[in-house]
Amino acid sequence: xxGIAGILNLSTERPPGEAxxxxxxxxxxxxxxxxxxxxxxxxxxxxxARLSIIDLAGGKQPIHNEDRSVWVSFNGEIFNYIELRETLxxxxxxxxxxxxxxxxxHLYEQHGEDFVQHLNGQFAIALWDDSRRxxxxxxxxxxxxxxxxxxxxxxxVFASEVKxxxxxxELPRRLNHVALAQVFTYWSxxxxxxxxxxxxALPPGHVLVAExxxxxxxxxxxxxxxxxxxxxxxxxxxxxxELRALLIDAVRLQLRSDVPVGAYLxxxxxxxxxxxxxxxxxxxxxxxxxxxFEDAEFDESAFQxxxxxxxxxxxxxxxxTTADICHAFPKVIWHTETPIVRTAPxxxxxxxxxxxxxxxxxxLTGEGADEVFGxxxxxxxxxxxxxxxxxxxxxxxxxxxxxxxxxxxxxxxSGRAFTENFFSQGMEHKDRAxxxxxxxWTTTSRIAQFFSPEMQRAVSGWDPYASIMxxxxxxxxxxxxxxxxxxxxxxxxxxxxxxxxQGDRVAMASSxxxxxxxxxxxxxxxxxxxxxxxxxxxxxEKYILKKSMAGLLPESVRTRTKQPYRAPDSQSFFRKGVxxxxxxxxxxxxxxxxxxxxDSRVVAKLFEKCRSGRAIGFADNMAFVGILSTMLVDEMFVxxxxxxxxxxxxxNAAAMQHPADGTTC
Amino acid sequence: MSLEQKVRSYILESFLFTDxxxxxxxxxxxxxxxxxxxxxxxxxxxxxxxxxxxxxEDEDMVPENLDSVNKIMAFLQRKQVSH
Numbered sequence: 001x002x003g004i005a006g007i008l009n010l011s012t013e014r015p016p017g018e019a020x021x022x023x024x025x026x027x028x029x030x031x032x033x034x035x036x037x038x039x040x041x042x043x044x045x046x047x048x049a050r051l052s053i054i055d056l057a058g059g060k061q062p063i064h065n066e067d068r069s070v071w072v073s074f075n076g077e078i079f080n081y082i083e084l085r086e087t088l089x090x091x092x093x094x095x096x097x098x099x100x101x102x103x104x105x106h107l108y109e110q111h112g113e114d115f116v117q118h119l120n121g122q123f124a125i126a127l128w129d130d131s132r133r134x135x136x137x138x139x140x141x142x143x144x145x146x147x148x149x150x151x152x153x154x155x156x157v158f159a160s161e162v163k164x165x166x167x168x169x170e171l172p173r174r175l176n177h178v179a180l181a182q183v184f185t186y187w188s189x190x191x192x193x194x195x196x197x198x199x200x201a202l203p204p205g206h207v208l209v210a211e212x213x214x215x216x217x218x219x220x221x222x223x224x225x226x227x228x229x230x231x232x233x234x235x236x237x238x239x240x241x242e243l244r245a246l247l248i249d250a251v252r253l254q255l256r257s258d259v260p261v262g263a264y265l266x267x268x269x270x271x272x273x274x275x276x277x278x279x280x281x282x283x284x285x286x287x288x289x290x291x292x293f294e295d296a297e298f299d300e301s302a303f304q305x306x307x308x309x310x311x312x313x314x315x316x317x318x319x320x321t322t323a324d325i326c327h328a329f330p331k332v333i334w335h336t337e338t339p340i341v342r343t344a345p346x347x348x349x350x351x352x353x354x355x356x357x358x359x360x361x362x363x364l365t366g367e368g369a370d371e372v373f374g375x376x377x378x379x380x381x382x383x384x385x386x387x388x389x390x391x392x393x394x395x396x397x398x399x400x401x402x403x404x405x406x407x408x409x410x411x412x413x414s415g416r417a418f419t420e421n422f423f424s425q426g427m428e429h430k431d432r433a434x435x436x437x438x439x440x441w442t443t444t445s446r447i448a449q450f451f452s453p454e455m456q457r458a459v460s461g462w463d464p465y466a467s468i469m470x471x472x473x474x475x476x477x478x479x480x481x482x483x484x485x486x487x488x489x490x491x492x493x494x495x496x497x498x499x500x501x502q503g504d505r506v507a508m509a510s511s512x513x514x515x516x517x518x519x520x521x522x523x524x525x526x527x528x529x530x531x532x533x534x535x536x537x538x539x540x541e542k543y544i545l546k547k548s549m550a551g552l553l554p555e556s557v558r559t560r561t562k563q564p565y566r567a568p569d570s571q572s573f574f575r576k577g578v579x580x581x582x583x584x585x586x587x588x589x590x591x592x593x594x595x596x597x598x599d600s601r602v603v604a605k606l607f608e609k610c611r612s613g614r615a616i617g618f619a620d621n622m623a624f625v626g627i628l629s630t631m632l633v634d635e636m637f638v639x640x641x642x643x644x645x646x647x648x649x650x651x652n653a654a655a656m657q658h659p660a661d662g663t664t665c
Numbered sequence: 666m667s668l669e670q671k672v673r674s675y676i677l678e679s680f681l682f683t684d685x686x687x688x689x690x691x692x693x694x695x696x697x698x699x700x701x702x703x704x705x706x707x708x709x710x711x712x713x714x715x716x717x718x719x720x721x722e723d724e725d726m727v728p729e730n731l732d733s734v735n736k737i738m739a740f741l742q743r744k745q746v747s748h
Contacts (some may be wrong), residue, residue: 421696421728422703443702449682605682614679617704 001076002061003028003049003508004147005008005159006126009042009134010213013154016045020167024157025049027164030335031075031508038063039071044128044135046073051360051511053077059099066094068129068501070105076123077515078103079253084118100256108136116207116220120253121522124160124202135210141221142368142493142519143204146504146551150199156210161505162199162337166637172197173631173638177458180597183339184447184626185464186437188496190471192217195338195633204495220519223490225483225528227475233531236547243526243548250520251277254364255284261515262287262360264351266565267314268304269542269557270366270375274517276552278309278364286313289355289363290319291347298566303557310554318354320347326580333632335509336501340629341444341622346565349506356510367503368518371494372527373542374482374535375562382436382485383536385423389430413635428438433467433476436485437492447623450606468492480533569621570610577611583637586631595634598627671714672737675712680705686688690721719744 005024007016018038025036025047032049039046039062048061054077078084081100084107089095094107100121107115108127113136116125122144127136137158139147149158152170159165166173174197188499189195202208205221251274255261263275265288279286288308293299301317308315322390325346332346333339356362370376388397390414392443426438434441441464451459471491476484499516507514517523527535530544537543546558585591585608592600609615610624666674669691674686677683695701701709710721719741730737730740 419703442699446699446702602682603680609679609682614708616708617702619702619704 003160003164004049004073004075004124004158005047005049005164006073006135007045008156008158008210009154010151010215011154011491015042016040021045023048023162023167024159026269027167028160030511031160031587032480033511035060037073039064039073039128041130043133045380046071046126046128048073051361051513052259053096053513054081054256054258055097057101058097060102061101062322063097063099063105064069064104064108070108071128071130072101072108072125074101074104074123074125074127076121076125077142077254077256077513078119078121078123079256080120081237081518082256084567085294087647104441114220115414120522122515126158132211135208137202137208138220139202139204139206139208140526141205141372141521142490142499144499144504144519146201146500147202147597148194148508149202150489151207151215156215157158159448161335162194162196162637163334165199171199174198175597175634175638177455178462180339180455180630181445181448181459181462182467184341185441185445185494186468186492187444188492188500189338190467190492191496192507209420222473223487223528225479225487226294227478227480236534236544239530239534239544240548240550243544244524245518245522246520246526247273247531247548248277248281250517250523251364251589252282253520255282255514255515256623257362259361260287260359261288261364262355262358263313263315264288264363264365264514265290265304265307266366267300268563268565269308269546269553269560270369271641272366272482272553272557273369273545273549274364274366275307275311275519276549276577277315280552286311287358287360288313289351289358290317291351292317293320293347293567294322295568298561298568300565303513303560305388306554306556316354316358318347320567322349322506322568322572323575324350325567326583329572329628330582330632330636331509332434333505333629334636335505336629337633337635338501339503339626339638340497340501341447341626342566343569343572345502345506346564346572347507347567348502349474352507352510352512355512361511362513362515363507364515365499365503367514368494368516368524369542369545371486371490372518372524373545374532374590375541376489377562377564379482379536380539380541381423381439382481382659383539385427386430386435386569388424388480389427392424392427429465431467431477432469433472433479433484434488436481437488444622446619446624450598450602450623450627452596453543455597460504480532483528486528541631569614570624571613573624574611574613577613579607579611579647583628586635587629591631595638597634602642644665668740669734671716672734672741675716676700676709676734679708679712690735691738693733694728695731696706696728705730709737712743716742717744 021038032051034052036048037048037060046062062071064071078100081103084103089104095102107118116138123140124145124147125138146160148162150165150171157165174199175195179193181191183274192200194201206217206219208217265271265275275288278284290304292301325343325425328346332349423439425442430434497561503514534544573580589600592603615621677689683690713719714721
């Protein structure tokens with residue numbers, strides 16, 4: 001894994017110089033601590049920060065083709081590089097490294113812009129075609145690896161993280177109000193928007209081509225679901241068999257590495273599947289890692305231990321306390337570069353540091369299975385709500401909601417009438433593709449009650465339903481309903497939060513490359529073709545996935561109730577009723593007023609409610625974490641003119657004494 | 666502070682995050698206006714039990730008893746809470 005950055009002149013301009021490329025790429029040291037590389041000429045500059053995983057000796061980037069007319073700098077892995085290389089060599093291409101990177105330039109020679117279709121991997125690619133004076137940027141299908149860009153007068157600049165773009169003083173440092181409102185609704189801005197004015201994200205499954213001073217982007221891949229059940233359905237046994245073979249192959253490909261590979265073991269079904277496949281179908285010694293919590297509401301260590309014993313893995317568990325979360329949170333936001341509404345990325349950042357300390361650079365994880373195989377409760381809720389919407393006056397139909405939330409101490413399902421009222425929201429939208437997401441978006445957007453008057457004015461014309469509709473495929477409302485929900489989930493939560501803030505950014509903070517076998521695009525495409533009932537059988541989630549793993553997992557794991565990964569939220573930031581110094585500072589009337597996004601008087605009441613331990617619901621906790629992280633983004637990226645002073649702020653926050661008991665944070 | 670003031674004050678502080686009395690009418694449906702969500706009902710019940718010493722049974726947890734300031738006050742009076 002790595003970091004990339006670059007500059008393209010769109011018209012006459014001074015040549016990109018090594019000094020400015022260095023300024024950009026050194027911001028990404030954490031992504032690539034094993035060395036920097038550069039290529040530049042009069043028109044373009046490519047920079048690379050390397051995390052060596054394949055071809056440790058020879059794979060230094062940027063890498064070129066036979067006659068140096070094509071260059072590439074990329075972040076990611078091309079898992080099928082061995083097979084691609086075989087074909088390319090037969091086609092007459094000559095290789096000078098043993099890296100996976102090199103297949104990219106030869107594929108481009110062979111297929112032009114369509115090279116990307118042949119890749120099975122996770123990637124953010126910057127490719128320069130010198131004969132055509134063409135720059136191609138490409139991002140993988142699911143959005144695992146990031147790629148941001150901005151236009152400045154005569155130049156296009158791009159990089160793996162926004163902090164590398166901000167070394168250019170000409171770029172504005174302002175938050176975009178509508179994008180913020182999107183984070184506080186969908187948990188993510190809608191790509192290509194980011195929370196920063198003038199900074200764009202290349203959406204997943206897209207390429208950008210810059211040529212003759214013009215820039216165009218186009219989509220090369222998307223999630224897609226059938227309109228009607230398949231005309232010729234196969235049996236559950238046939239699907240299960242095919243899926244098992246696919247998963248074994250995905251794991252086999254994603255274990256390709258010249259350094260040791262570990263695995264995350266959360267205790268849930270998905271990471272249990274990955275580790276079980278490694279154990280049963282490969283020779284790789286199983287080295288697993290997990291996070292544990294003091295609070296039983298969040299801790300899954302008993303389930304983790306069960307898997308550790310069953311699979312006989314060598315396991316390391318990292319205990320994460322609320323003090324750890326408080327201490328690390330500013331650094332998390334330095335890496336996420338966007339407000340978040342949960343603290344959950346924080347333990348994962350600490351875990352990645354532990355993985356590093358144990359000598360590992362790569363881990364396989366179970367992310368993606370819920371999106372591909374219908375694992376989330378939101379899909380079940382949507383199914384129940386659609387059923388209920390057909391007979392809105394029924395008293396019996398909504399009762400089935402109560403089966404959904406056994407794991408939460410403060411279950412929203414108690415108080416049936418209130419639950420019904422909550423889930424009956426938006427019944428008038430029952431045929432819209434976003435119907436399944438209305439309850440979540442409604443809860444999340446309660447943070448709007450804390451917006452300042454200026455912020456409210458800025459977003460007053462914004463319609464979240466119209467906005468998401470614009471991004472959806474034209475025929476989505478003719479798809480199977482579960483497919484609609486999965487599509488919306490993949491395009492909001494998955495790429496915009498889970499794979500980024502909770503995935504790439506916090507793993508990369510400790511120079512760890514996370515890999516996701518469930519997001520092998522062949523697995524995604526298989527899942528997307530399935531009849532809904534093989535994903536959600538009644539209210540049993542991931543039916544076919546569980547069936548495909550029969551015999552390879554303890555029964556208790558296959559049948560265990562889903563417990564989504566969560567960490568303590570607002571309570572992390574208070575000790576005996578006193579907030580950490582940096583939290584008090586950022587929630588102060590002066591700071592809130594200066595930043596201008598939130599109304600300090602209203603926020604003060606939320607702060608008091610959280611401080612006194614009365615904030616037990618999702619809405620209040622999301623608002624608190626959302627406000628705190630926005631103020632951190634403002635502090636670190638908007639207020640501070642230089643990257644160095646931002647760094648100081650992060651480290652100073654982490655080192656602040658906590659007044660209540662003298663512990664750090 | 667009267668019973669009514671205590672109840673109103675709690676709802677304004679904890680769910681509307683304001684002291685502006687005009688935003689809450691005693692007849693407003695707390696569910697209908699999105700003032701309280703499913704978890705908020707638990708907070709409200711905790712408040713009633715802690716501040717007025719009432720026991721809220723499972724069968725009490727219905728909109729008829731909890732869904733507006735007026736209904737809450739009537740509920741408390743039925744539970745013999747003095748002003």
